[in-house]
Amino acid sequence: MLDQIHLLAAVTVLGVLEQAYFFLQVIYARRAFGISPPKISGPPEFERIFRAQVNSSEYFPIFLALLWQAGLFFHQGLAAALGLLYLYARYCYFMGYRGSSSERLAPIYFSAGVLWILIAASALGILHFFLSHYVGLNVLQLLTA
Secondary structure, rough: OHHHHHHHHHHHHHHHHHHHHHHHHHHHHHHHHHOOOOOOOOOOHHHHHHHHHHHHHHHHHHHHHHHHHHHOOOHHHHHHHHHHHHHHHHHHHHHHHOOOOHHHHHHHHHHHHHHHHHHHHHHHHHHHHHHHHHOOOOOOHHHHH
16 A cells, blocks of 8 residues: 555655745744744735745645545556646745745746646546446546457
8 A cells, every 4th residue: 555655645745844944934034034923024025935935835735635636546656746846836936936026926827737737637536436436437448448
């Protein structure tokens, strides 16, 4: 069983580490700009870092659910590769937003595209599972016949 999920688990751990890195960047920015919690407003530089971290945190559960569904029901290797692409795009998003709000756009669009691919892979995999287990229709066998 573990050989069927090890890549997904590795990408999950990398994602958690990335979220921790983003969180630490907010702590460092709070110290640099003298902004104590619970305040969330301050200079534009701080607010961009804070917003980038919050936005990344908001999307993280969606990413994890799609990563695991696509990996379990469609293909672990493809899901893990897409997961790495997503994490890289999120890193680029964070660093871009940190510099300027306009530099966040290309990475956010790319990461959204990766999420849509994960949605498609998840949906296809789950559909195939339902068709083969409850209807007795194996689409993969029909395609190869």
